[in-house]
Amino acid sequence: MFEHKTISLSDQVFERLEDEILWGNYQRGDTLTEMKLVTDLGVSRTPIRDALHRLEQERLIEITPRGILVLGVTGKDLADIYAIRIRIEGLAAREAAKYITDDQLAELKETLELQEFYVGKQNPDGIKIMDSQFHSLICQFSGSAILYDTIIPLHKKIQRYRRAAVSVNERAQESVQEHRAIYEALVKRDSDEAEHYMVEHVRKARDYTLQQEDWL
Numbered sequence: 001m002f003e004h005k006t007i008s009l010s011d012q013v014f015e016r017l018e019d020e021i022l023w024g025n026y027q028r029g030d031t032l033t034e035m036k037l038v039t040d041l042g043v044s045r046t047p048i049r050d051a052l053h054r055l056e057q058e059r060l061i062e063i064t065p066r067g068i069l070v071l072g073v074t075g076k077d078l079a080d081i082y083a084i085r086i087r088i089e090g091l092a093a094r095e096a097a098k099y100i101t102d103d104q105l106a107e108l109k110e111t112l113e114l115q116e117f118y119v120g121k122q123n124p125d126g127i128k129i130m131d132s133q134f135h136s137l138i139c140q141f142s143g144s145a146i147l148y149d150t151i152i153p154l155h156k157k158i159q160r161y162r163r164a165a166v167s168v169n170e171r172a173q174e175s176v177q178e179h180r181a182i183y184e185a186l187v188k189r190d191s192d193e194a195e196h197y198m199v200e201h202v203r204k205a206r207d208y209t210l211q212q213e214d215w216l
Contacts, residue, residue: 013041014054017052021055021072023159024160026072028071030070034068073158077157078161078210079206081157084150085154085202086199088147089135089139091147092138093186097191098191100189104137105183108186119176125163131166134179161209162205164209181197
């Protein structure tokens with residue numbers, strides 16, 4: 001079930017359960033038990049308890065006398081995450097415009113072109129991977145480890161919704177055009193434009209996602 005990796009078994013169990021919750025395999029409102037998780041995952045109670053403690057700290061579950069209640073990501077969580085993303089990723093784009101190198105621009109261009117390729121193929125998994133990489137690279141190229149470390153966990157929490165959005169071809173095409181505008185602003189090293197286009201992009205992603213009532 002679990003590979004012999006350099007990370008601990010508790011970490012592997014945590015990552016597995018986190019993915020199960022974030023991708024909706026364990027849905028909000030489900031009640032789990034330690035025994036069920038022991039059976040499902042084929043591991044002892046100790047790594048499961050360690051993982052559950054961390055998941056509770058992440059506010060993805062609540063441990064109650066009746067069992068483990070799955071909280072997942074609520075509509076309010078999504079709205080809050082996008083509000084934070086708008087501010088932080090706008091700042092990251094502004095800073096990246098100041099510090100981005102030619103080599104980094106080339107890497108960003110390659111990511112954008114791959115995203116465009118996957119949009120043409122209507123491949124949601126490929127689009128989602130390149131979409132995430134585009135945003136991660138800009139945060140990385142901002143030169144701020146704090147910005148990067150703040151935004152990447154938020155990306156992970158909403159990965160299910162981001163994949164669902166890019167599975168809709170019209171939104172996928174709009175998104176890649178918005179990325180192109182951000183990239184062109186970075187090429188010009190125009191901080192104001194880079195921030196503006198990033199803020200507008202994340203805002204549109206938020207509006208589209210929150211309109212999909214059946215996702216929430």
